[in-house]
Amino acid sequence: MSETCVVGKSAPRVDGPAKVSGKSQYGADIDIPGALFLKVLRSKTPHGMVKRIDVAEALKIPGVVRVFTHADVPGENSYGIIVKDQPALTDQVRFRGDALALVAAETEEAAKQALEVIKVEIEELPPLYDVWSAMAEKAQAIHAKGNILTVSRVKKGDAAAALRTAAVVVSRRYTTQRVEHSYIETEAGVAYMDNGILVIKAGTQNPHYDRRDVSRVLGLPMHKVRIIQAATGGGFGGKLDISVQCFLGLAALKLGRPVRMVYDRRESIAATGKRHPFLVEYTSAADREGKLLAVKAKIIGDTGAYASYGPATLNRAAVHATGPYEVPNVDIEALCVYTNNPFSGAMRGFGTPQMAFAAESQMDLLAQELELTPLEIRRRNVLRPGSLTATGQRLDHSVGISATLEAAWEKAGRVMPGLGGEVK
């Protein structure tokens, strides 16, 4: 075998030595002499139309160079990975945290002072904080096309018929909460012009998408925008979305000066994506032996003010709704719904952890009804080589869940003897 082959060997991280010695440059570490500091004024109102933004007082503060609003966005004022629905600087507020104005100042202190004196007039609209009120017939549309963004369906066999004839049927409603990624590095970066090319260095998980959205928002051709990923201190899906990129780009482009910005923890939590809260109505049916016959589920994901990765998250939720189990009859509907909450996007697992909570709880309840152990009902239903998934895919290669289940049980027995009643 060639000496260059690394498969099966432990290779040292290329970025390891720099990271253990503190030399790695994250977004906030980049030294950029003469850079202006940027700060964003964020809405404290959850829903409404921006009538007027008065920046006169802010511009009088020594050190303040410029204040940008939606009127200063040169290109299409909308970005987003899947749906271009999020403005860089907005004239319509959709959640507490929407960006209203961007201050560029010689110091962070001056930029902060400017935020205090910018006057914003907003014509408030009733906020829609839950998916039910957002889906109500006469609900105010948060975006032009209405509040139900996408509906994903997975259907196989005849779930309704199977539910009518099954020996056991269990129905429950599950809710999961919004989760913040809380990467230890908050969003940060710098930008500058280099021979007519806008260069943005920032922590990100998505430099190519960033480039597309920055060029769209600034009205620049793609080859005039360069995104360089700085060392990124955790993302977990949360740094797939645009955060500082468009602000940095707008200010560097318009002012022709280097700029930098760093979110503090409060802003990082207030302004960036979350894990989708789910509401799941889940019905499972099994025969006397505990073999699953059908799953019917309605999933509603609260994607908040903007789509971000919402449609894909809900699609994934639908596809994985039956868990690692073989179910012959499936009827799943997953809705991605806008509300006036902080927006939800990608986060580790992408909709499947929420569904695992529902699907596994259902398995335990079925086991109770059938007087089987939680382990046994799973043994009887796990996907195996040859199984058909909910979407009709035949798993013709290896499937690890059965071996995983047995190994977990074996270990559980060792560390917690007498667990679960299987150990007599």
Added chain:
Amino acid sequence: MEKFQLKMKVNGRTVTVAVEPGLRLLDVLRDVLHLTGTKEGCGEGECGACSVILDGELVDSCLVLAPQAHGKEVVTIEGISREGELDALQRAFLTAGAVQCGYCTPGMILAAKALLSRNPNPGRQEIARGISGNLCRCTGYAKIVKAVELAAAELQQKEGAAGV
């Protein structure tokens, strides 16, 4: 406001700088001395990313005002390696795969350093307690604990050899 003449030892070198008295030690290290290995995660003493060793004690440099460091000795991640050679803890973090995004790493290494200086042979529980003020959101704690064990073992062995 009148500037404060801050004199302290940083990584073995005496530095004197005039700073705003309201500045945090973290700001002096990062913005004045350009020692950006010390990170800010939360700014309120929850995450430990800004950990440094101040007169032998592990502190969150975001909770220390610059004048409080006057006359004291500060060790940051940049002061851990000697003449370009990585410290045993730094090497152990690499060997054990204890570095992921790396943002908590400087603080973690300093927390471990402070621990090993007062307890050269800590058990797992003691290591866990020693790094309990430092958050790793990549959730690599098991490997971090392993790295501290590795470094402790190496240092013990060296000490043993030196004693012979």
